[in-house]
Amino acid sequence: MATATKTVFKELNGEEAKFYGALGLLGLAALIGVVAAYYMETNGHHVTGMNNQIVWGMPHVFAVFLIVASSGALNVASIGSVFGRTAYKPLARLSGLLAVALLVGGLAVLVLDLGRPDRLIVAMTTYNFKSIFAWNIYLYIGFLAIVAVYLWMMLEWRMNRYSNAVGMVAFVWRLALTTGTGSIFGFLVARQSYDAAVFAPLFIAMSFALGLAVFILVLAVSCAADDRPLGDYIITKLGRLLGVFVAAVLYFVIVQHLTNLYAAEHHGVERFILLEGGVITALFWVGQIILGGLVPLALLFHPALNKTRANIYLAASLAILGGMAQLYVIIIGGQSYPLVLFPGMEVKSLFFDGVVHSYLPSLPEIALGVGGIAVAGLIIMIGMKVLRFLPDSLTDGAVDPHHNNSPN
Helix, strand or coil: CCCCCCCCEECCCCCHHHHHHHHHHHHHHHHHHHHHHHHHHHHCHHHCCCCCCCCCCHHHHHHHHHHHHHHHHCHHHHHHHCCCCHHHHHHHHHHHHHHHHHHHHHHHHHHHCCCCHHHHHHHHHCCCCCCHHHHHHHHHHHHHHHHHHHHHHHHCHHHHHHHHHHHHHHHHHHHHHHHHHHHHHHCCCCCCCCCCCCHHHHHHHHHHHHHHHHHHHHHHHHHHHCCCCECHHHHHHHHHHHHHHHHHHHHHHHHHHHHHHHCHHHHHHHHHHHHHCCHHHHHHHHHHHHHHHHHHHHHHHCCCCCCCHHHHHHHHHHHHHHHHHHHHHHHHHHHHCCCCCCCCCCCCCCCCCCCCCCCCCCHHHHHHHHHHHHHHHHHHHHHHHHCCCEECCECHHHHCCCHHHCCC
């Protein structure tokens, strides 16, 4: 009969030189991101690749990626507390830490890309509840508060009995958060490729896949850097779950484009994205569908390929790259194609109506986005260094409830 094993959590205690070296590199990347934001603010957004037609650029790709992944990173904790899966419970603390860190990193990019960050005060004090952006302010702040309480319930042993109840609230709230993020595009009628209800479930599926992919890589790197045992059982389970989420993303992408192809008004934008969009088309087919979808599915489900950890880690990395490509196609590609103002007629004006717009990311934009990732990395590393987020051991015997039943 299987016996329960009490999980012991410890702070990171690896080589100080490596830890502070990595911390310094992340701090430098974050500082470069701040300098890039200052450069764009003082010189104006004309120094970026953005323009009057494409107002959401590369920083928004990074920001939305981090925000969506933050919701999905909490999925591991939700599986343990809400659905009672014992194997995932030792990972719940790290899952919550990643959720907070990724969301803070994403919001940092958004705030610094406003052009006038001081105007954030207006957004926080004057609300237009007809705007999905106003709703998301509450969703983001609420998510941070709920996950902070959730972590407190798990870290303080006297409060452990409340962790499942708070975990349920966090689970529902993160679904609402990702629905709100996807609804930014689903409610937006001023772009031909947006204005579709499928964006809500699509973003939920994306959050599950991207958050879990980030979690797998952070877990692997943390255990390797700190010489902590990491068994095959938990990595294999996480890999299979990632495969399910990647397949779900592909399913909703197919639904999205088949729905658009059914409606004549969307044939132009579909032709642009699927066939004639140049970089956008290449990112869709090569980055999003093949490298970000089909290859990870093969690595995670083919019996000859899913036996090694390296392939699971490769699948997680490709899922992240595919997610970035997908968000680029959605955000940049969606703005590049013009709104059809008069169906069946050709529109020309001094305001570039009816023109497919070009966009080339600038170095400051990329630096700002990487800076947001660095901020998330700093929070994760410092959090694991000062608090007990990571289990001392994740061997098969420590996390597999049926390990002791297996024959010797």
